[in-house]
Amino acid sequence: xxxxxxxxxxxxxIDGEIYPLSLFFDVxxxxxxxxxxxxxxxxxxxxxxxxxxxxxxxxxDFETMFHSVQAIVTTFIQPKEDEDSNxxxxxxxxxxxxxxxxxIYASFMQEYGIDLLDQxxxxxxxxxxxxxSGLRDKTKFKEVVGIRATELPSGKGxxxxxxxxxxxxxxxxxxKSHNEQEAELDAMFNALVAGSR
Numbered sequence: 001x002x003x004x005x006x007x008x009x010x011x012x013x014i015d016g017e018i019y020p021l022s023l024f025f026d027v028x029x030x031x032x033x034x035x036x037x038x039x040x041x042x043x044x045x046x047x048x049x050x051x052x053x054x055x056x057x058x059x060x061d062f063e064t065m066f067h068s069v070q071a072i073v074t075t076f077i078q079p080k081e082d083e084d085s086n087x088x089x090x091x092x093x094x095x096x097x098x099x100x101x102x103x104i105y106a107s108f109m110q111e112y113g114i115d116l117l118d119q120x121x122x123x124x125x126x127x128x129x130x131x132x133s134g135l136r137d138k139t140k141f142k143e144v145v146g147i148r149a150t151e152l153p154s155g156k157g158x159x160x161x162x163x164x165x166x167x168x169x170x171x172x173x174x175x176k177s178h179n180e181q182e183a184e185l186d187a188m189f190n191a192l193v194a195g196s197r
Contacts, residue, residue: 002126020055025128026120027052042188094145096174107139144172
């Protein structure tokens with residue numbers, strides 16, 4: 001949980017030893033890309049993710065890497081309190097960090113004067129999420145999210161408005177549902193747990 005009273009975690013304990021963590025926003029975004037890579041098997045994804053997140057040259061067995069990556073994901077990247085932050089009540093996904101990259105980049109420049117490309121390896125994931133949620137409605141990202149969340153108006157005389165909103169929603173539609181992405185991560189962790197028994 002993001003708090004102003006405690007420093008962000010920069011280390012992880014593995015087998016009684018402390019190792020530096022790499023939780024910059026660009027590393028986490030690459031992790032999501034890694035999870036979507038259909039050319040790699042789940043075990044390879046875990047090994048690569050471990051190397052991305054944990055700064056060490058030390059060798060670890062697969063089970064240790066798996067549990068470490070799982071702990072990093074559930075503690076820092078997708079904590080339980082954040083599960084519904086990207087959805088409306090219906091479970092409809094409102095944004096995608098990869099598909100909306102241009103809108104996010106432009107909105108950070110507009111709102112904060114932050115060039116996200118210059119912040120790679122600097123800006124922590126938790127800070128990135130806080131800044132993303134703090135964007136005002138006038139930014140392109142929030143405008144697009146608003147279009148996706150808009151309910152079609154009902155009643156007589158609203159045909160043109162419904163048509164306009166449908167067209168905007170078609171233009172800004174996302175390709176993959178939130179539930180599919182969450183299910184893929186859960187399925188991968190569950191399959192690996194079952195395989196390690």
